Amino acid sequence: GQNIDQPTEMTATEGAIVQINCTYQTSGFNGLFWYQQHAGEAPTFLSYNVLDGLEEKGRFSSFLSRSKGYSYLLLKELQMKDSASYLCAVLDSNYQLIWGAGTKLIIKP
């Protein structure tokens, strides 16, 4: 079966750095997405990786290793508004998105 694993919940301090990991086992791979979802709101696109390596976008970076079936989202200089759930999703060989259950990130002052 297809599976996406990410931690259920993480806590970090304002101003610090946090890394949210995602591991996947899917039938084929056509890219990996990260979405952010604030409580009661729509998921919003953060990043898309299809090649190995690190993609940086402001305070957020996303890393992919296809050989290890692994990705992480790195958030720097954390702000209170970064408190949200972060969803990892993989596009499989049929171009179907397989979603993780999400990681709830709690930022403390």
Next chain:
Amino acid sequence: ETGVTQTPRHLVMGMTNKKSLKCEQHLGHNAMYWYKQSAKKPLELMFVYSLEERVENNSVPSRFSPECPNSSHLFLHLHTLQPEDSALYLCASSQEGGKGGETQYFGPGTRLLVL
């Protein structure tokens, strides 16, 4: 602003009621999706429409009935639901319908409670 709107935002219904969820996208996209999001579970894809034709139905119970009258509008008709159907129902759209690294744009969702 997301470009995808959903109404109502909240809905409480009894098991014998019939109701409809509405989604509208203002992005000029050709594909639209219905997802179910339950607490601490992955998003579950329910239906996909591309150019107003249904291309995917992931074995969803018949008490959920989608309708896509045009590429901008998507409905989810609900009847004789069960309490376990209580969840957040999200609508999304994308440019072409899932091929390649398309980004999906989500609406804010309808929080459904079935009593």
